[in-house]
Amino acid sequence: MQNLYEGIILKYVDYKDNDKILTIFTKNGLQSLIAKGVKTGKRANLLDTGNLISYDIVKTKGLPILTTVILKNSFAEDKPQYSFYILFLLEVILKIQREGEDESLMYYILLYCLQNLSGNSNLYLSLFLVKVLYYEGVFIDLYSCLVCGKEFNENSNIIVSSEGVTHLSCSNLKEKNINNDTIKLLRYLLNFDIRKNKFNFSIDDLIIKESLFYLISFTENFFSSSIKSKEYITV
Ligand SMILES: [Zn+2]
Numbered sequence: 648m649q650n651l652y653e654g655i656i657l658k659y660v661d662y663k664d665n666d667k668i669l670t671i672f673t674k675n676g677l678q679s680l681i682a683k684g685v686k687t688g689k690r691a692n693l694l695d696t697g698n699l700i701s702y703d704i705v706k707t708k709g710l711p712i713l714t715t716v717i718l719k720n721s722f723a724e725d726k727p728q729y730s731f732y733i734l735f736l737l738e739v740i741l742k743i744q745r746e747g748e749d750e751s752l753m754y755y756i757l758l759y760c761l762q763n764l765s766g767n768s769n770l771y772l773s774l775f776l777v778k779v780l781y782y783e784g785v786f787i788d789l790y791s792c793l794v795c796g797k798e799f800n801e802n803s804n805i806i807v808s809s810e811g812v813t814h815l816s817c818s819n820l821k822e823k824n825i826n827n828d829t830i831k832l833l834r835y836l837l838n839f840d841i842r843k844n845k846f847n848f849s850i851d852d853l854i855i856k857e858s859l860f861y862l863i864s865f866t867e868n869f870f871s872s873s874i875k876s877k878e879y880i881t882v
Contacts, residue, residue, distance in 0.1 A: 650701035650715060654678065655757060657737045658696055661686065668710065669694060671702075672740055674751040680704055682713040690716065697723045697733045697761070722761045731879035732768045736760055739779055742870045753782055759841045769855045770846060772880070776862035777836040785869050789834050792817055805830055807861050829857045856881075 654673035662668045665686045671678045685691055693700065699720040704711040723730045740757060743750075756778045760771040780787065791798045794817035799805055804815035804824045815824045832854055867873050 650703045650717060652678070652703065653699070653701045653719070655737075655754075655761070656694060656696050656698050656700065657741055659694065667694065669713070670741070671700075672750070672754060672757065674749070674754045676748045676750045677744065678711075680711045680713050681709075682716075692721075692724075693718045695721065695723060696737060697721070697730075699758070699761075720761075722764070726765055729764045729768060731876060732764050732772060733761065734876040735772060735874065735880055736775055738874055738876050739776070739866065742872070742874075743779070743783070753779070756841060766846070767850075767852075767855065768880070769852070769859050770850065773832075773855060773859045773862055774836050774839060776859070776866050777833065777839075780862070780865055780869065781837065783869060785865065787833075787865065788812060789830055789837065794818065799830070801827065803827075825861070826854060826857055828854045829861070832858050833861070 652671075652673060654671035657670045657672050657677070659667040659669045659682075662681060665684050667682045667685050669680055669682055671680065682690070682694055685694055693716055698718060699722070700716050700718055702716040703714045705714055723733050736757060740753070743753065756775060760775045763771050789812055792814045793811040794813045797814075799814075805827070806813060806815050806818055806820065806822050807825045808818065808820055808822065812825075812830075815822075828851065832850060836858070863874060863877055
């Protein structure tokens with residue numbers, strides 16, 4: 648028989664002697680539940696953060712209790728060298744923190760990025776942050792200047808600040824201009840459809856790092872808090 652639910656374990660805290668309280672990201676948003684008797688024994692490994700599981704619950708007056716669980720994918724165990732990237736993705740999802748809403752779009756994007764991290768981790772982190780910002784309603788105009796309103800062209804010197812994207816000449820900030828290829832990559836990521844598109848071309852690593860750097864600062868600015876696990880990834 649099929650389990651009723653499927654989700655990705657975002658975090659857990661120890662509870663009582665041998666139980667854990669899990670926070671799971673599903674298509675329908677966050678779900679918290681109690682897993683009994685799981686600190687030791689066979690089920691302990693099934694419930695690591697970042698694991699994709701299918702599961703069933705019984706409802707109680709308090710938190711639901713986990714009954715059956717099947718491990719579908721352990722991303723961190725399969726690819727330990729990517730565990731910090733996985734932590735990063737999970738930390739950002741936890742910042743969205745809504746319970747009981749339709750989150751299927753973000754759910755499939757998280758799953759897609761977890762499955763593809765080994766390709767080019769920084770690229771998938773960038774894609775993920777672009778989609779998170781879009782999903783949260785943060786509109787970054789990558790096509791025209793925030794100050795003068797004119798469209799950018801191939802020769803524009805463009806800078807990116809926490810306020811937005813402007814011509815270098817329209818800003819008071821004395822910052823380094825952003826590479827035009829980075830702007831192109833950000834536009835590409837914004838329009839990227841995980842059901843249709845594939846990254847079947849090579850993109851310069853420095854361009855990817857620059858785009859990720861800006862996306863992290865946009866995201867931190869939006870949530871008004873830092874992403875702690877960025878310390879462990881190389882940007
Ligand atoms: Zn301008």
